[in-house]
Amino acid sequence: MPEAVRFSLQNLTCAYSGKVVVRGVSLDIPASGVTAFIGPSGCGKSTILRCLNRMNDVVPGFSLSGRVLLDGEDLYGDSQDPVLIRRRVGMVFQRSNPFPTSIFNNVAYGLKLHFKLTRAELELEVEQALRAAALWDEVKDRLHTPAMRLSGGQQQRLCLARALAVKPEVMLFDEPASALDPVATAKVEELVMELGRQMTVVIVTHNLAQASRVADRTAFFLRGELIEFNRTVDLFTNPQRPETEAYLLGRVS
Ligand SMILES: Nc1ncnc2c1ncn2[C@@H]1O[C@H](COP(=O)(O)OP(=O)(O)O)[C@@H](O)[C@H]1O
Ligand SMILES: [Mg+2]
Numbered sequence: 001m002p003e004a005v006r007f008s009l010q011n012l013t014c015a016y017s018g019k020v021v022v023r024g025v026s027l028d029i030p031a032s033g034v035t036a037f038i039g040p041s042g043c044g045k046s047t048i049l050r051c052l053n054r055m056n057d058v059v060p061g062f063s064l065s066g067r068v069l070l071d072g073e074d075l076y077g078d079s080q081d082p083v084l085i086r087r088r089v090g091m092v093f094q095r096s097n098p099f100p101t102s103i104f105n106n107v108a109y110g111l112k113l114h115f116k117l118t119r120a121e122l123e124l125e126v127e128q129a130l131r132a133a134a135l136w137d138e139v140k141d142r143l144h145t146p147a148m149r150l151s152g153g154q155q156q157r158l159c160l161a162r163a164l165a166v167k168p169e170v171m172l173f174d175e176p177a178s179a180l181d182p183v184a185t186a187k188v189e190e191l192v193m194e195l196g197r198q199m200t201v202v203i204v205t206h207n208l209a210q211a212s213r214v215a216d217r218t219a220f221f222l223r224g225e226l227i228e229f230n231r232t233v234d235l236f237t238n239p240q241r242p243e244t245e246a247y248l249l250g251r252v253s
């Protein structure tokens with residue numbers, strides 16, 4: 001059985017103020033499991049990730065050609081609503097960015113925006129999202145205290161809860177653990193793997209060990225081009241391209 005495709009990137013090319021930074025990338029991201037993007041800093045990983053939920057729309061000077069299909073639909077088609085796309089495709093960033101309000105309000109924000117819920121329903125959804133982000137037990141007694149008082153690792157899981165609350169079909173992670181200590185990193189990695197069993201997950205990481213731990217498939221990029229995309233175990237143990245092998249051996253910076 002061929003795997004169902006969530007995103008189909010077709011000859012995707014991206015530029016900032018006319019300078020091309022992603023060149024002719026064609027890639028099918030399967031609907032299930034975790035897909036990792038790896039490659040040296042500046043190779044275009046974040047740019048490509050942001051194309052998957054139109055986060056680049058707000059970047060001045062950004063332009064794109066080629067196509068990005070989500071479940072076969074053109075994400076950049078005229079009838080698409082970027083706000084709705086970002087509900088379907090959630091994102092967690094390298095630096096956690098909680099809103100300067102309470103823990104509860106952070107998670108409730110998107111729920112209030114997208115759904116009409118009673119107070120009791122809202123409370124239940126907030127609890128479920130915090131549980132899904134493995135944060136509930138740590139915050140259930142202080143939901144109405146400022147989110148900014150949480151530790152870095154907790155803030156990152158709060159941002160995940162906020163994204164999960166609106167029931168996305170896809171979660172994107174852009175180096176979600178690179179500012180975290182090893183214990184907090186391990187918690188985030190556990191969550192990424194857990195979510196990968198339920199939904200489409202794409203994670204950008206510059207940490208090769210992390211990609212090999214969490215990802216079912218890995219795409220390796222170099223200077224804006226896709227070099228190799230394969231099952232993670234195959235890419236790491238039997239790279240098909242000399243560029244991939246050189247990078248894995250630390251010979252490309
Ligand atoms: N907002 C921006 N404006 C101009 N150039 C950018 C912007 N964001 C990224 N770039 C450039 O695009 C290239 C790819 O960046 P990025 O996608 O962030 O790579 P990566 O995530 O792999 O480190 C880099 O040369 C970077 O400097
Ligand atoms: Mg990046």
